[in-house]
Amino acid sequence: MPVLMEGTALTKRYRSGQAALEVLQGVELAISSGEVVAVTGPSGAGKSTLLHLLGGIDRPSAGQVLYRHKDLYRLSEGERAWIRNRAFGFVFQFYHLVPELTALENVMLPARLPRRKGWGRRFGLSDVSDPAPIRQRAADLLGQVGLPSRLNHLPAELSGGEQQRVAVARALMNKPELIFCDEPTGNLDSRTGAQILELMQEVNRKQGTAFMIVTHEEAVSRIANRTISLKDGRLWD
Ligand SMILES: Nc1ncnc2c1ncn2[C@@H]1O[C@H](COP(=O)(O)OP(=O)(O)O)[C@@H](O)[C@H]1O
Ligand SMILES: [Mg+2]
Numbered sequence: 001m002p003v004l005m006e007g008t009a010l011t012k013r014y015r016s017g018q019a020a021l022e023v024l025q026g027v028e029l030a031i032s033s034g035e036v037v038a039v040t041g042p043s044g045a046g047k048s049t050l051l052h053l054l055g056g057i058d059r060p061s062a063g064q065v066l067y068r069h070k071d072l073y074r075l076s077e078g079e080r081a082w083i084r085n086r087a088f089g090f091v092f093q094f095y096h097l098v099p100e101l102t103a104l105e106n107v108m109l110p111a112r113l114p115r116r117k118g119w120g121r122r123f124g125l126s127d128v129s130d131p132a133p134i135r136q137r138a139a140d141l142l143g144q145v146g147l148p149s150r151l152n153h154l155p156a157e158l159s160g161g162e163q164q165r166v167a168v169a170r171a172l173m174n175k176p177e178l179i180f181c182d183e184p185t186g187n188l189d190s191r192t193g194a195q196i197l198e199l200m201q202e203v204n205r206k207q208g209t210a211f212m213i214v215t216h217e218e219a220v221s222r223i224a225n226r227t228i229s230l231k232d233g234r235l236w237d
Contacts (some may be wrong), residue, residue, distance in 0.1 A: 005066050006030045006064075012050075022044035023049050023233060026233075035211075037226050038215060038228070045230045050230065056084045086174050089169050089171025091181040092183075095187075097163055097167060099154065102152045103152070139151055143164070145165040160188050168199060197219055
């Protein structure tokens with residue numbers, strides 16, 4: 001499978017007062033199309049930091065992040081935001097749903113951001129332009145993640161596992177190639193967490209979506225093609 005995402009010589013330094021903290025020290029990581037990569041490691045190892053660099057959320061101190069051979073951090077802010085919205089999905093530990101919006105509206109959200117004609121071709125993606133089926137697609141996705149009867153519930157009216165299913169549906173809205181998950185089961189009991197991982201596996205199998213999953217959950221190795229661990233600023237196979 002072709003390489004989708006590549007991090008080369010990634011370094012991230014944080015400065016607090018006089019002290020500099022080098023969280024990542026030359027990390028190399030490639031994710032292929034359709035691959036599920038799990039990243040484990042102790043708390044504070046820099047897992048979230050790495051996910052933010054690869055996801056186009058936070059700039060590395062040194063090194064490159066290539067998506068489809070384009071250096072994410074040499075693109076304009078607008079282009080990077082477009083790629084985040086169109087090619088990537090994100091699932092976080094605390095769901096990050098908009099509390100005032102229903103499940104359906106939350107899932108529709110990524111499709112509501114402005115689209116730019118012609119940008120798709122620049123990044124080898126098809127342009128999505130038709131807004132009419134958005135509501136239908138969001139409803140279908142909520143059915144697919146097992147919540148066909150929760151479309152009009154607010155996040156506060158859903159359990160943690162249900163909220164995370166909504167977050168997975170939202171991540172799928174724009175048909176991403178790669179979904180970044182930061183401790184997606186970290187706030188769930190182990191049975192519910194295992195169900196979320198199974199859901200991701202199903203998405204991966206049926207739609208070929210690649211995943212990078214940062215987690216403490218042992219069960220993740222069952223669904224991952226590759227598990228790597230981050231320690232002392234570097235990745236270990
Ligand atoms: N914005 C920041 N400023 C300073 N230090 C940070 C910042 N973000 C994270 N860190 C530090 O970087 C280290 C790695 O953080 P993080 O990537 O969140 O680790 P993990 O996700 O593996 O628990 C931690 O020691 C954390 O305190
Ligand atoms: Mg973290």
